[in-house]
Amino acid sequence: MKNKTYFKASLREIIYSKGRFIAIVLIILLGTLLYVGIKATGPILNHSASQFVDKQELSNLQIVSTGGLTEEDERLAAKIPNAEVESGHQLFYADSKKNQVAKLYSYDKKNQQNKLIVKSGHLPQKENELVLDEKAKEEGYRLNQTYRIDQPDQLKRKNFKIVGFVQSPIYISTEERGLSNVGNGNVDFFAYLPENNFSSKIKSIIYVRFANVKGKETYGKAYEKAMDKNIEKTEALFTDRPKERAAEIKSAALKKVQPKKAEVADSLAKLETGQKELNQAKVQLEQQAALTSNENPQLEQAKNDLEERQKELNSNREKLLTAQQKLSDSEKEINDVKTPSYSYDQRADNPGFQEYGDLSERIAAIANVFPVFFFFIAALITFTTMTRMVEENRREIGTLKALGYSRYEISIKYIIYAVSAAAAGIILGSVIGTHTLPRLIFELSSDRYNFPGVKAFYLSRPIIQATIAFLFASLGAALLVLLKELHEKPAELLQPKAPKPGQRIFLERITPIWSRMSFNSKVSYRNLFRYKSRMIMAVIGIAGCAALMVAGVGLKDSLSSVGQKQFGPIIDYDAIVTLKDQADNSAVEKLFSKNKKLTANLAVMNQTVELKQKGQANQKLTMMVPEDREVFKQYLHLKNKGAGFTLPNDGAVITQKMAELFNLKKGDSLTVYDDDQQTFKVKIANISDNYLGNFLYLSKEYYQKARGNNFEANSYLLKSKKMTKSEEENLSKKLLSSDQVINTSFMSTQIETQENSMDNLDGIVWIFVVLSGLLAFIVLYNLTNINVSERLRELSTIKVLGFYDREVTSYVFRENFVFTILGILFGYGLGVILTKFILDQASMETITFPLVIRSGSYLLSGGLTILFSVIVMLATHFRLRHINMIDALKSNE
Template identity: 85%
Template sequence: MKNKTYLKASLREIIYSKGRFISIVLIILLGTLLYVGIKATGPILNHSASQFVDQQELSNLQIISTGGLTKADEKLAEDISGAEVESGHQLFYADSDKNQVVKLYSYDQRNQQNQLIVKSGHLPKKADEIVLDEKARKEGYRLNQTYKIDQPDQLKRKSFKIVGFVQSPMYISTEERGLSNVGNGNVDFFAYVPESNFSNEIKSVIYVRFSNVDGKETYGKAYEKKMEQNIDKVEKLFADRPQERAAEIKDTAEKELLPRKAEVTENLAKVDAGQKELDQAKAQLEQQAAVMPAGNPQLQQAQAELAAQQKELSSNREKLMDAQQKISDSEKEISELKTPSYSYDQRSDNPGFQEYGDLSDRIAAIANVFPVFFFFIAALITFTTMTRMVEENRREIGTLKALGYSRFEISIKYIIYALSAATIGIVLGSVIGVNTLPRLVFELSSDRYNFPGVKAFYLSRPIIQATIAFLFASLGAAMLVLMRELHEKPSVLLQPKAPKPGKRIFLERITPIWSRMSFNSKVSYRNLFRYKSRMIMAVIGIAGCSALMVAGVGLKDSLGSVGEKQFGPIIDYDAIVTLKDQPDKATVETIFSENKKLVSELPMMNQTIELKQKGQANQKLTMMVPENRQKFKDYLHLKNQGEPFNLSNEGAVITQKLAELFDLKKGDRLKVYDDDQQTFEVKISAITDNYLGNFLYLSKEYYQQVRRKDFIVNSYLLKSKKLTDSEENELSRKLLSTDQVTNTSFVSTQIETQENSMDNLDGIVWIFVVLSGLLAFIVLYNLTNINVSERVRELSTIKVLGFYDREVTSYIFRENFVFTILGILFGYGLGIVLTKFILDQASMETITFPLVIRSGAYLSSGGLTILFSVIVMVATHFRLRRINMIDALKSNE
């Protein structure tokens, strides 16, 4: 009966102190929600994407060759253990009338890989049917329209009927469709036509799926590791194919050329024989003309016939000589034919695929810092609240102890209280966090990706971590104080703790200020320093919440400033034009000179190189070598910690991220691998600021010195006036039409891509800001509630002494205001450190995030904290008006 009554009393404690109980639950809920929810967001996003692409049988690898792929290539691929192999055609088609570039694929309903998702209509059933990318709807295409493709050398027909609009797992981005080597250089959308329409037996691509990666997360480390092994096997298997394919192409070309060559030779022999006969006929006619009178009609007719025959023979000879020259040129081209290159594209090379993975990686990186700090603040406040709660109940504990209750029986009440609050908070936080945050993040970026949605699941590790932390913060805090209190004798516990003695504070020594302060103000400031632990805990709690809000907005500022810091302050050109091998530069430069919006150009040699170091992943980067290093500074501004410098002939310049990854400094020597895996060494003369990509810069003279090779121009940097999208497309189209250019990349496109990439994180950042603000409000309420609960007797005393309600509220408000201002100021400093730490964690191998926190972050953080403090004090004012002074001041019995 005794225990039953005590159990009821324990449950009533929750009802009597429902404000404190709810605040503890909410703090635990918020901490768990953000920690568990954000920790689960990256894995859930990745798993949902992985599930989608596996369901659509997205190929793990695409084998592509510049020389096309034959049955021999397919057979070789089929020899790979556990590989499922399919082949197909793909080509770029430029519609000059509409200024559109389409990537055309062959469709075979027997194929299983890269299954299309029909959004409307149906897949092709007849040879004259075509399906278009869902994105083509924006271009005005509709079902049952006629679509024309004028590609007579590769397709058997020109006109097709649009029977459907589809999505492809190869294009998970709603906008990005990759680059092309025709038209304006950018693919607008893709299309599929039945394979029977392609006239060439040589295929363009081989799709491969590996059984050893089935069930593995496509963005996971296990998948990446296994795919590296698979690609190594494929590369070894295809190691001899480039040379074999080159020989096949030459052999086929020579066989095709041989009959033509024989025919031309034979016809030339016939022409020679005909000329010989004609010469003999001319000689006979001259002999007859010597004995015949001039003007003889028969003689004139014979001479005219011979002249006509001569003209015909000469014409035939000229045509045959032209044909012979063409054959000779073809033979020369065949002899100089370059060995085809084979490339092995993974899923990450598909448009938009890596961007989505980067989004999850950045969320995961931020989740390692921001929620943990949030979590720490929530746990700290929970710990403080539970500690104060037990300390407030000293008299009750003493009474129970005097009545004969055991230590365990007394503890039951606080165990129930702490476990109830922790359980409700952890369960609700986990359920809400896992089921809302991943979905919210996905919805905020869903307009950029073709995924049907996300499927939430629970990760045990963050839930277990949250449970342990909050059980310690709630139950652990209660038990720690109880252990101390229960060791005291009942007589000691029944007596209230002696108030801390007042002390002379530092402010009192500043007489000009202290003498001008009111009595109430003096009391408030003495109380601040009299109860230092209360002040420190309040300042830490407010500073933590303020720092979270600064970091949240600061993250948005910093992530959005990558492009702003890179394009303009560092990269100051507007486009890169990439040339084909052995180009006619004069043709390209003519187009530059004709375009009035182009200001200048700089010839360059750009190459993709690789750095290798034990214990560090191989890094691919761009090596840029300008023809004129003095002019280079007008196109790219080299800076070290903001201080500009120029490219020298004494060594190479590397970007800061590379220096960090490979632990490099000025004066070190660096081994570099080119495309052919040939090595050369460079001395690092300087390290330059950079935020996007990895680069190695060399002067022309230093390049020739270390490589002992000629400098060959293969690209141009362009500076221009502001170009519209249509003007960029037109310039790109003109350059590609020269057949001397492979691609034109505009900086404006890079800026847009970067902004879109960072926009994906806006949603997650705003979630942090909103939840941080909510936590700040609850923390302020909780700390004020504790402050008032601890000082009910003190506040009742000053009310009895004649203080008005407004003065009593001001008595507390002054202290809270000081706590709030100090917390905000400390929070600003802590927010800067926190933001910097998160950015360091979130930075990637090719991206460095600058620390940029604009004034709005400080204003919003400080403003919201002060607003919450005012709201809490208004609520506190009404509570103080209802204090029962008689109950609070009655003596201990």
């Protein structure tokens, strides 16, 4: 009966102190919600993407060759272990009238990989039917329209009927469609048409799916490791294939040229025979003319005929010699044909695929810091609240001990209270966090991706971590205080704790200030320093919440500043033009001079190189060698920790991220691998600031010295006046049509892509800010509530002494205001440290995030904290007005 009554009393404690109980539950709920929710977001987003691409049988690897792919390539691909192989055609088609570029793919209903998703209409069923990318609707295309493809050298027909609009798993992005080597340089949409329409037997692409990666998370480490091994085996099988394919191309071309060459040679031989006959006829005619003294009309006519015949022979000889020279030139060109290159593109190379993975990685990186700090603040406040609750019940514990209750029986009440609050908060936080945050974050970025949605699932590790931490914060706090209290005698527990003795504070020693302060202010400041533990705990709680808000908004500022820090302060050119092999540079420069928008250009050599080091993943970076290093500083501003410098004549400059990854310093020697895996060594002369991409800069002279090769420009950096999007497209189109240029990449496009990529994180950042604000509000409310509860007798006393309600509120508010201001100031400093730490964690191999926190971030976090403090004090004011002074002042002393 005794235990039953006490159990009921334990449950009533929750009802009697429901404000405190709800506050504890909310704090634990918020901490768990953010921690579990954000920790689960990355895995849930990645798992949902994996499920989607696996369902659509997206190929794991695409084999592409610049020399096309034959049946021999397909037979070789079929030998790859664990591989399922399909082949197809792909080509770019530029519609000059509409200034559109479409990427055309062959469609075969037998194929199982890269299954299309029909959004409207149906898949091609007849030879004259095709389906378009759903994005093509934006260009005005509709079902049953005729789509014309004027590509007679590649396709058997020109007119097709649009029978459907589709999505392809190759393109998970709703916007990106990749680059092209025709038209304006960018693909606008794709199209699938029946394979029989392609006239060539040479295929363009081989799709490969591997059985040993089925079921693995496409963004996971296990998938990456398995794919690395698969690609190694593929490359090993295709090692000799480029040379073999070059020989096949030469052989096929020579088979066409050599018979014609032999035919021309035969014709020349016959012509020489004809010439000999003509020469004999001329000799005979001259002999007859010598024997005839008089004019003979027949001889004159014969002579004219021979002259006409000679002219005809000369003309034919000239034509045949020209043809022979052309065939010889063709034969020479065939023999000089460059060995085709084979590329092995993974899923990450598909447009938008890596961007989605990077989003998940950044969320995961932020989840390792921000929620943990949030979690720590929530746990700290929970610990404080439970500690104060037990201390408030000293006399009740003393009474129960005097009545004969055991220590365990007395503890049950607080165990029930702590476990109930923790369980409610953890369960609600885990459920809400897992089911809302991943979905909310996906919805905020879903307009950029073609995924149908996300499927939430529970991750055990963060839930277990949250459970352990909050049980320690709530139950642990209660038990720690109980252990201390239960060791005291009932008589001691029945007496209230003696208040801390008053003492002079530092401010009192500054007489000019202290003497001018009001009585109420003096009392408030004495109380502040008298109860130091209360002040420290309040300042820590408020500082933590303010820091979270500073970090939240600071993250947005920093993430959005990547482009601003890179383009302008570092990269100061407007476009990069990539040339074809053996391009005519003078012809390209003439094209530049004809465009009035272009103000300057600089020839450079751009090459992708690789760095390798044991224990570190291989890293690719762009090696840039300018023709003139002095002029180069107008296009690229090299800086080391903000201080500018010129590209040195002796030595290389590497960007900071690569220097950090490979532990490089000035004066170090570095081994670099080129495209053919040939090595050369460079000395690091300096390290340059950089935020996007990785670069290695060498002067022309140092490159020639380090490599022993002559400098050959393959690109141009362009500076221009401000251009519109259409002007950029027109310039790109003209350059591509010159047959000298492969691609034109504009910095404006890169800036736009970067901004869109960072926009994906805006929603996450605002989630952090809102939840941090809520935590700040609850923390302030809880701390104020504890403050009032502990000082109920003191506040009742000053009310009895004649203080008005507003004066009593200001008495408490003054202390809270000081706590708030101190918390905000400390929070600013802590917020900067926290933001920097999160950015370091979120930075990736190709992106370094600068620390940028604008003044608005400080104003927002400080303003919200002050606003919450004011709201809490307004709520506290109404509570203070209704204090029952008689009950509060009752005492058994």
